[in-house]
Amino acid sequence: MSGQKPVTPSPDGLAASVKAAKTRGLPPVHLWNPPFCGDLDIRIAKNGTWSYLGSPINRFELVRLFSSILKKEDGKYFLVTPVEKVGITVEDAPFVAVDFDAAGEGDAQNLTFITQVGDTAVAGPDHPIRIVIDPETDEPSPYVLVRANLEARIDRKSFYRLIDIAVHRDEWFGVWSGGQFFPLIRSDDLPD
Numbered sequence: 001m002s003g004q005k006p007v008t009p010s011p012d013g014l015a016a017s018v019k020a021a022k023t024r025g026l027p028p029v030h031l032w033n034p035p036f037c038g039d040l041d042i043r044i045a046k047n048g049t050w051s052y053l054g055s056p057i058n059r060f061e062l063v064r065l066f067s068s069i070l071k072k073e074d075g076k077y078f079l080v081t082p083v084e085k086v087g088i089t090v091e092d093a094p095f096v097a098v099d100f101d102a103a104g105e106g107d108a109q110n111l112t113f114i115t116q117v118g119d120t121a122v123a124g125p126d127h128p129i130r131i132v133i134d135p136e137t138d139e140p141s142p143y144v145l146v147r148a149n150l151e152a153r154i155d156r157k158s159f160y161r162l163i164d165i166a167v168h169r170d171e172w173f174g175v176w177s178g179g180q181f182f183p184l185i186r187s188d189d190l191p192d
Helices: 011-021 060-067 156-165
Strands: 036-044 050-052 070-073 076-080 085-090 095-103 110-115 120-122 129-133 140-147 150-154 167-169 172-177 180-186
Touching: 036 076, 095 140, 095 156, 110 140, 110 150, 110 172, 120 140, 129 180, 140 156, 140 180, 150 156, 156 172, 156 180
Parallel strands: 036 085, 095 150
Antiparallel strands: 036 050, 070 076, 076 085, 095 110, 110 120, 129 140, 140 150, 167 172, 172 180
């Protein structure tokens, strides 16, 4: 390997690799384990905005493309193609659930979440909802699993809509979806 220049990853090269490898639907990133090529200065902000070198990536198609090759391993995030793997920074969760549709009622209800990049996930055993309480502010941060270790933070308006349709069960206030009850807040902690 002496005499070879190290590969410097670039978003354009990564996009070209993805387009060459892309199939219908999401690419099989779980099957890809190429060599690590370094880190790219790509950041996903808490609000779901993607940026490169500190500037927002304003082309939705490019963000959607990159989101389709996102992978999480050992708590770190990577963009992966069959031939390269580059590290990126994710401030909170890689996706933001910006809306949801509710169908059905009671324990037959299904909640389909939609992310800022157009992914959908029906909350249930394979796509659980979880709540994390910020120890400093005591504020809840709700998340839903979208795919393979990748979560979406549920935005505030959607969380308020969840609270509006929530029901009481076993000392919890929560929602049903996919045949599973997801607790959101203890009934005792609800304001009077």
